[in-house]
Amino acid sequence: xxxxxxxxxxxxxxxxxxxxxxxxxxxxxxxxxxxxxxxxxxxxxxxxxxxxxxxxxxxxxxxxxxxxxxxxxxxxxxxxxxxxxxxxxxxxxxxxxxxxxxxxxxxxxxxx
Amino acid sequence: xxxxxxxxxxxxxxxxxxxxxxxxxxxxxxxxxxxxxxxxxxxxxxxxxxxxxxxxxxxxxxxxxxxxxxxxxxxxxxxxxxxxxxxxxxxxxxxxxxxxxxxxxxxxxx
Numbered sequence: 001x002x003x004x005x006x007x008x009x010x011x012x013x014x015x016x017x018x019x020x021x022x023x024x025x026x027x028x029x030x031x032x033x034x035x036x037x038x039x040x041x042x043x044x045x046x047x048x049x050x051x052x053x054x055x056x057x058x059x060x061x062x063x064x065x066x067x068x069x070x071x072x073x074x075x076x077x078x079x080x081x082x083x084x085x086x087x088x089x090x091x092x093x094x095x096x097x098x099x100x101x102x103x104x105x106x107x108x109x110x111x112x
Numbered sequence: 113x114x115x116x117x118x119x120x121x122x123x124x125x126x127x128x129x130x131x132x133x134x135x136x137x138x139x140x141x142x143x144x145x146x147x148x149x150x151x152x153x154x155x156x157x158x159x160x161x162x163x164x165x166x167x168x169x170x171x172x173x174x175x176x177x178x179x180x181x182x183x184x185x186x187x188x189x190x191x192x193x194x195x196x197x198x199x200x201x202x203x204x205x206x207x208x209x210x211x212x213x214x215x216x217x218x219x220x221x222x
Contacts, residue, residue: 006155034209042214043200043212043213043214043215044156044200044212046209049209091153091155093155093156100146100158100161101146101158101202101204101210102158103155103156103157104155105154105155106154106155108153
């Protein structure tokens with residue numbers, strides 16, 4: 001199956017700093033990638049859809065200026081959590097559709 | 113009404129038994145249906161997908177789809193302790209976006 005690589009797997013940062021998460025499609029080109037957030041014991045919540053070469057589409061309630069998404073190439077999308085705060089601590093997962101939906105390994109973000 | 117609904121569980125079954133997971137969805141136009149398995153702290157892993165009414169079997173897993181009733185289920189036969197995880201039902205209406213259920217936690221007792 002298609003492979004989606006996500007880095008880093010986990011990150012601990014101080015409140016107020018920014019964190020960048022990368023998502024790469026390794027064996028196919030992804031014009032679209034999805035970014036999800038998952039809090040403990042809850043399901044995946046779609047945050048935004050990144051589109052190669054154009055602006056991302058954000059779901060209702062997701063702050064565009066806080067969660068910056070860049071999809072500069074057909075294989076790479078990045079999510080930057082700006083000025084992170086403890087309430088942003090969560091499991092962030094990217095995915096790329098290729099007939100089915102394949103997920104990256106996820107990034108556990110802990111903001112102190 | 114949530115787009116995709118699942119019983120949260122936990123569903124506890126003895127080793128070797130059948131685990132039955134249910135999922136209902138609200139968008140009658142949905143065409144694709146997926147079951148993902150998620151271990152604690154890991155990202156979801158696709159285990160089954162089904163597009164047509166009826167049953168689809170893959171090893172110990174069987175997905176069942178009934179579009180008229182807007183219902184999709186997953187059966188796990190000969191349950192093993194390694195099957196203990198949260199199972200997410202996902203439905204794809206018209207575009208690439210999937211709608212996920214909240215997940216059913218399954219515990220297989222040795």
